Amino acid sequence: MxxxxxxRSLILTILRKILFLWxxxxxxxxxxxxxxxxxxxxxxxxxxxxxxxxxLVLEQEVIHARxxxxxxxxxxxxxxxxxxxxxYRRTGGLFRRRQTPILTPEFAALVGYGLEQPDQxxxxxxxxxxxxxxxxxEKSLVKLLLSDTWSxxxxxxxxxxxMLHGRNTYVQFNQPLSLRQVVDEYRNSEERAKRKxxxxxxxxxxxxxxxxxGPDLSHRRTLVSGLVRTQAVKEAIRETAAKDDIPPEKVxxxxxxxxxxxxxxxxIVTIRFLEVVLAWLWNRIYNGIAVxxxxxxxxxxxxxxVVYVPCHRSHIDYLLLxxxxxxxxxxxxxxxxxxxxxxxxxxPILRRGGAFFMRRSFKxxxxxxxxxNEYMHVMFSRGYSVEYFVEGGRSRxxxxxxxxxxMLSMTVRSFLRDHRKPIVFVPVYIGYEKVMEGRSYLxxxxxxxxxxxxxxxxxxxxxxxxxxxxxxxxxFGEAIPLAEVLDQVHDSWRxxxxxxxxxxxxxxxxxDELAVRVASNINASVxxxxxxxxxxxxxxxxxxAMDEDQLVRLMDQYALLLKAYPxxxxxxxPEGSGKDWVAYCENMGLVERQPQKLGDIIxxxxxxxxxxxxxxxxxxHLFALPSLIASLFENKDSLRRDKVVFxxxxxxxxxxxxxxxxxxxxEAEQVINRWIDVxxxxxxxxxxxxxxxxxxxxxxxxxxxxxxxxRFIIQTLERYHIALGILRKxxxxxISASELEEQSTLLAERMSILxxxxxxxxxxxxxxxxxxxxxxxxGVITTDENGLIYYGEGLDxxxxxxxxxxxxxxxxxxxxxxxxxx
Numbered sequence: 081m082x083x084x085x086x087x088r089s090l091i092l093t094i095l096r097k098i099l100f101l102w103x104x105x106x107x108x109x110x111x112x113x114x115x116x117x118x119x120x121x122x123x124x125x126x127x128x129x130x131x132x133x134x135x136l137v138l139e140q141e142v143i144h145a146r147x148x149x150x151x152x153x154x155x156x157x158x159x160x161x162x163x164x165x166x167x168y169r170r171t172g173g174l175f176r177r178r179q180t181p182i183l184t185p186e187f188a189a190l191v192g193y194g195l196e197q198p199d200q201x202x203x204x205x206x207x208x209x210x211x212x213x214x215x216x217x218e219k220s221l222v223k224l225l226l227s228d229t230w231s232x233x234x235x236x237x238x239x240x241x242x243m244l245h246g247r248n249t250y251v252q253f254n255q256p257l258s259l260r261q262v263v264d265e266y267r268n269s270e271e272r273a274k275r276k277x278x279x280x281x282x283x284x285x286x287x288x289x290x291x292x293x294g295p296d297l298s299h300r301r302t303l304v305s306g307l308v309r310t311q312a313v314k315e316a317i318r319e320t321a322a323k324d325d326i327p328p329e330k331v332x333x334x335x336x337x338x339x340x341x342x343x344x345x346x347x348i349v350t351i352r353f354l355e356v357v358l359a360w361l362w363n364r365i366y367n368g369i370a371v372x373x374x375x376x377x378x379x380x381x382x383x384x385x386v387v388y389v390p391c392h393r394s395h396i397d398y399l400l401l402x403x404x405x406x407x408x409x410x411x412x413x414x415x416x417x418x419x420x421x422x423x424x425x426x427x428p429i430l431r432r433g434g435a436f437f438m439r440r441s442f443k444x445x446x447x448x449x450x451x452x453n454e455y456m457h458v459m460f461s462r463g464y465s466v467e468y469f470v471e472g473g474r475s476r477x478x479x480x481x482x483x484x485x486x487m488l489s490m491t492v493r494s495f496l497r498d499h500r501k502p503i504v505f506v507p508v509y510i511g512y513e514k515v516m517e518g519r520s521y522l523x524x525x526x527x528x529x530x531x532x533x534x535x536x537x538x539x540x541x542x543x544x545x546x547x548x549x550x551x552x553x554x555x556f557g558e559a560i561p562l563a564e565v566l567d568q569v570h571d572s573w574r575x576x577x578x579x580x581x582x583x584x585x586x587x588x589x590x591x592d593e594l595a596v597r598v599a600s601n602i603n604a605s606v607x608x609x610x611x612x613x614x615x616x617x618x619x620x621x622x623x624x625a626m627d628e629d630q631l632v633r634l635m636d637q638y639a640l641l642l643k644a645y646p647x648x649x650x651x652x653x654p655e656g657s658g659k660d661w662v663a664y665c666e667n668m669g670l671v672e673r674q675p676q677k678l679g680d681i682i683x684x685x686x687x688x689x690x691x692x693x694x695x696x697x698x699x700x701h702l703f704a705l706p707s708l709i710a711s712l713f714e715n716k717d718s719l720r721r722d723k724v725v726f727x728x729x730x731x732x733x734x735x736x737x738x739x740x741x742x743x744x745x746x747e748a749e750q751v752i753n754r755w756i757d758v759x760x761x762x763x764x765x766x767x768x769x770x771x772x773x774x775x776x777x778x779x780x781x782x783x784x785x786x787x788x789x790x791r792f793i794i795q796t797l798e799r800y801h802i803a804l805g806i807l808r809k810x811x812x813x814x815i816s817a818s819e820l821e822e823q824s825t826l827l828a829e830r831m832s833i834l835x836x837x838x839x840x841x842x843x844x845x846x847x848x849x850x851x852x853x854x855x856x857x858x859g860v861i862t863t864d865e866n867g868l869i870y871y872g873e874g875l876d877x878x879x880x881x882x883x884x885x886x887x888x889x890x891x892x893x894x895x896x897x898x899x900x901x902x
Contacts, residue, residue, distance in 0.1 A: 089151070096136040103246040105137065108409050109253035110145040115205060117256060123148040123163060123203045124190065124259075128285045129181060130166040133242055134209050138164060141251055154202065156193040165190060167281050183278060191274045194263040203256040206281060208288045210252075211238075212245025212348070248352060252288060252409045257281075287382025290463075292409050304339040307454050308332060312580035316450035331447065338451040341422075342436050344414050350432035351402075351412060358403045365516075365549050369400070370607070372652050373556040374408050380504045380559050381410055385463045387491060388413050389598050390508035391480060392469040394517055397510050401467065402434065404554050414459055416468035416487060442486075453580065456487075457494040463501045466491075470598055476521040477841040478697035480603055480740050482850060483595035485588075492590055495562055496578040507557035507598055511607035511698060513550030514668060518691050550668055553607030557650050560601060565594050599740040603701050604648035610661035611670060612699045613639065613654065615692035618671070618684050619839075620791035625674075625683035630784075632658035637762070637785060638703070645758045647702050648742065693839045700792065701739040706755050707793035708735065710764065710786050714794070718774035721756065728752045734800060735793070737854045738847060764789065795842050802827050803851055807861075807869065808876065816867040817852050824848045 109115065117123060125142070127134050142150040150164045168181035194202065262280060266273035307313060313335055321328045362369055380386055388405075390397055402412040417435040421427060431437070442449035459466050470488060471481035495503050515521070566573045569590040576584070617634050618624055626634075635658035642653060654661065662682055665671045670688055674681040684692055708728050712719060732748045735741060743751050756773065759765040764786045766774040776782035803824045807815065815823075828843035841847060852869075855861045861871045 092136065092139070095132070096140055099133065099136050099242075100140055103137065103242070103249055105141065105249045105251050106407065106409075107141050107145070107251045107253070110141055110147065110251070112147065115147075115253060115256060117148065117203055117205075121201050121203050122154055123205060123256070124154055125150050125164040125205045125207050126167055126187075126281060127164065127207055127209065128167050128281075130169040130184065131238065133238065135164070137209055137249065137251060138207055141253075154190075154193075156189055156202075167278065167285075183274065187278070188274060190259065191263060191277055192270060194259040195267060195270055195273060198260070198264075198267070201258055201260040204259055204281075205256045206254045206284050206288075208252045208254070208285060208292070210250045210289075210292055211241045212248050250292065250409055252292070254284065254288065290383075291378060291381035291411070293411060300343055300345045303458065304336065304343050307339040307343075307451060307458070308335050310454050312450050312454055313447075316447045320447045335447055335451055338448050339455065341419075342438065342452055342455050344434050344436040345431050346412075346414065346434045347432040350429065351406065351434070354399070354429075354433050355403065355406055358399055362400075362403070362552075367548065367551050369404065370551060370553045370652070371404055371408065372553065372607070373605070373650055374404075376556050376559055377405070377410060377506055378408070380506065381465065384502045384504040384561075385460050386413070386465040387503060387505045388465065388467040388508055389470050389505055389602070390467070390510050391602050392471045392474045393478070393510060393512060394474065394515050396516065397469070398435070398467060399433075400510060400552065400554065401508060411465060413465035413467040416466070450580075453490055453493070456490045457497065457580070460491065460494045460503060461498045461501060470595060474517070477844065478694035479700070479841060480599050482846065483599050485591045485595060488594055488598075489587065489591045492562065492566075492587065492594065493578070493580075493583070495566075496573065496576075496582075496584070497580065499563065499574070503562040505560040505562065505594070505598055507560070507601035507605060509553070509555040509557065509602050509605040509607060511553040511555070511609060513552065513609050513611050513695075514548075514670075515694065516549060518694060519687070521694065548668070550611070550664075551609070553609070553652060555605040555607050555650060555652060557601040557605035558648075560594070560597050562594070565597065566590055569593055596740070600742045603740045604742045605650040606647075606699055606702065607652045608642070608654055608699050608702070609695075610654050610656070610664045611668065611692075612695045613658075614661055614665045614671065615684075615696040616699060616703070616792060617788060618682070619689075619692060619696050620788040623683075624685075624689050625681050628662060628673075628680045628682050631682050632662060633781075634658070634785060634788060635661060638789070641706060641758070641762060641789075642702060644762060645754060651702070690840065693841075696792075697839075697841065701741055703789070703792045704735050704739050704741060705732075705752060706759060707789050707791075708732075708797070709752065709755055709759060710790035711794050711797060713765070713773075713775040713786065714790055716775075718768055718772045721771045721773050724756065724773055725749060725752050731797065731800075733858055734851055734854050735796065738796065738850060759786075795839055798831075799824075799828060799842060799847065800851060802831070803848055804875065807871065812870045812872075813864070813868050815869055817849075817856075817863060817869060818867070820852060820869065821845060821848045 125138060127138060139150045142148075148163065150162060152163045154163050165186035166184050167187055169184045170181050190202065190204075193200070257277075257280065259277075262277050263273040266276060308317075317328055317331045317335055320326070321331045324331075377386065388401060390401055398415045398417070402415070406412050412434050415430075415433075415435045417430060417437050419437045419439050421430060421435070422437045427437075436455065438452060439445075439448065442452065456466075468487045470483040472484040472486075473481070475481050491503065570584070570586045573584075578584070613635050614631075617631060617638065618626060639653065639658070642651075656664075662671070666673055666682075670684075670692060672683050672685050672688075674683055705728070708731055709724060712724055712727055729748050729752065732741075732752070733745060736743070736745070736748075756765065760767050760773075763782050764776070766776065768774045775786055803820060806823045806827065807820055810820075822845075825843050825845045825848055828848075832839075832842050852861075856863065860875055861869050863869055
């Protein structure tokens with residue numbers, strides 16, 4: 081018997097080595113940490129279908145990862161002779177008709193062991209294996225025959241699949257199941273216990289398969305033709321033909337042209353090509369890609385249509401996200417791309433990589449709008465994963481831009497029409513240590529015209545590939561089920577009937593709520609990096625320079641502040657210490673060292689002073705509340721605690737709207753009080769008698785820490801005071817919102833020059849517009865039918881309190897323009 085087993089083991093080893101002369105694998109989840117295995121319990125791996133090639137791949141990956149061996153026998157009588165088993169075995173084939181696969185005897189024996197030994201447990205690790213990961217294409221015989229799809233392949237088909245796709249094999253190890261927990265419920269019925277475990281494993285394999293392969297894809301031409309035949313598009317064709325007096329045939333041809341312009345043509349060959357190219361590209365320009373919280377996506381992708389909503393910092397965001405998803409065993413999404421990217425050479429590649437193209441505006445073209453809406457509805461109702469940027473365009477300042485409602489509204493309306501397939505939004509924060517377009521953003525912020533995308537501009541970008549752009553982080557945030565948002569806004573939405581044209585009266589409220597949650601969850605997944613920390617501290621100094629030792633201490637202390645009251649579990653902090661971060665920034669050419677006998681000085685110089693505001697703005701929201709509290713002591717030695725809480729609460733709704741802070745308004749008081757306690761514990765504030773809070777003594781290290789901390793947010797508060805000052809100068813009912821916005825922008829630009837402020841967003845007109853809109857939303861101001869702004873005495877009180885944070889020089893500069901008294 082031993083001789084037989086030895087010969088058999090030798091033969092399998094030889095076959096495995098022969099197989100891996102050809103096969104190349106990409107594996108995820110194959111580590112002890114990822115699987116969280118209990119070393120005191122036996123492990124048993126399970127594959128879905130019996131297959132010699134699958135067994136050989138499993139054994140190879142287990143050996144390579146140094147996991148508990150797949151060749152070791154389990155203590156199960158008549159059970160698996162090795163520590164793995166197949167859930168199903170095939171019946172029929174070759175010369176007999178293929179029948180439905182049946183459960184294997186090893187599976188039944190394992191369940192029997194679990195019932196007979198209630199004090200014993202086995203960790204069952206499901207392993208999914210995909211040869212080629214090519215999604216099925218309807219009406220494509222070649223793809224059906226030669227790719228790993230939803231169907232069960234026969235021996236000949238499997239051989240062809242391995243020959244064609246073996247070098248692109250994906251293996252996914254998943255979290256273990258406890259045999260004891262599964263069978264405990266059915267101690268008296270082995271048959272029911274077997275059915276339960278089989279059902280759990282079958283459901284698991286189906287969900288993983290959907291996440292990896294995606295839903296079945298329709299042939300593109302069939303999809304395009306189908307869009308034109310939908311009821312909504314037919315109606316739009318009739319209305320357009322009647323309105324413009326054009327023959328219906330011409331309008332139908334135009335609708336077909338629109339659909340063809342929009343639709344993606346995802347090709348697995350192109351995706352594999354892009355994977356190779358992008359792997360080379362990332363290794364060329366980045367020092368690594370850190371991926372965090374990918375588990376969230378793997379879970380929700382198994383049963384939901386996923387909408388990825390990343391922040392938009394760079395043109396390469398969508399390439400990076402698709403690459404990360406594909407490398408982690410998930411089907412790349414269909415990506416909404418601007419029509420400006422549909423240029424020669426690049427456009428067709430992006431389209432085959434999953435991009436679908438959209439025009440900037442639909443307002444004057446109802447036919448195009450209808451075709452695009454129907455295309456999106458097909459995507460969602462069939463369960464495709466989709467990616468779009470809620471900000472619309474790239475952020476030039478490093479801040480999260482105000483979300484645009486267009487794509488979100490389309491998604492909500494599509495889901496209301498057909499909500500059988502759940503939709504889940506997955507926010508994604510993509511953080512660059514050095515954004516590729518940084519220098520061009522500086523030019524645009526200084527008034528330079530935005531350069532149109534074209535092949536020649538792309539060729540210029542290639543020259544940057546010799547530069548190093550540091551590391552990049554891809555952090556996945558907390559998922560947002562769309563049904564959950566709709567329940568919150570209008571809990572009876574399921575009982576109502578919707579068609580393609582109907583817009584319920586509560587739609588805008590639902591879209592606004594969804595937009596805020598998406599933006600807040602993106603910001604709650606921020607990756608703090610050395611450059612962001614260094615920029616934040618140096619930009620909080622008067623001369624953009626600091627003694628190196630002092631800078632290092634401050635950065636270490638502010639990092640401790642973030643750890644003392646974490647913003648969210650999905651926020652990631654940089655490794656190392658302040659000393660490491662300064663050296664890293666110097667190596668990246670973003671700070672300058674000025675040697676000095678009393679200690680080297682680290683400074684920001686030239687265009688880097690403005691560029692670093694971009695990286696400061698990436699993480700500004702993390703420090704918003706402690707910085708707001710610190711700023712209240714800029715001109716006051718002490719304040720009553722309730723006064724600090726009151727003033728911070730007054731400012732919070734405006735900071736929340738601008739920086740997408742995650743705390744609700746009714747949570748603000750609790751969070752502010754918690755931050756006051758943290759600042760006292762960290763020595764930045766002092767608890768005094770009579771429930772007063774005091775600042776440290778002037779000239780102390782603690783006072784320096786508090787003052788620099790206050791500078792993290794003080795420019796935002798100064799901007800608010802500018803708008804309030806101009807509004808009070810004109811008086812109630814004397815100035816419109818658009819005039820206030822214009823006057824505020826001009827004064828902010830003037831102060832930026834006078835005081836050498838390096839933050840381009842300080843005089844960003846959209847930020848003033850948002851502040852004015854929020855004052856109206858919060859009832860601080862009202863407008864009449866002519867658009868003139870009215871306010872009461874409460875605004876004067878708020879404006880006077882806001883003066884606490886302004887320096888004497890800035891108060892005087894504002895007073896000179898607004899003609900306000902002292």
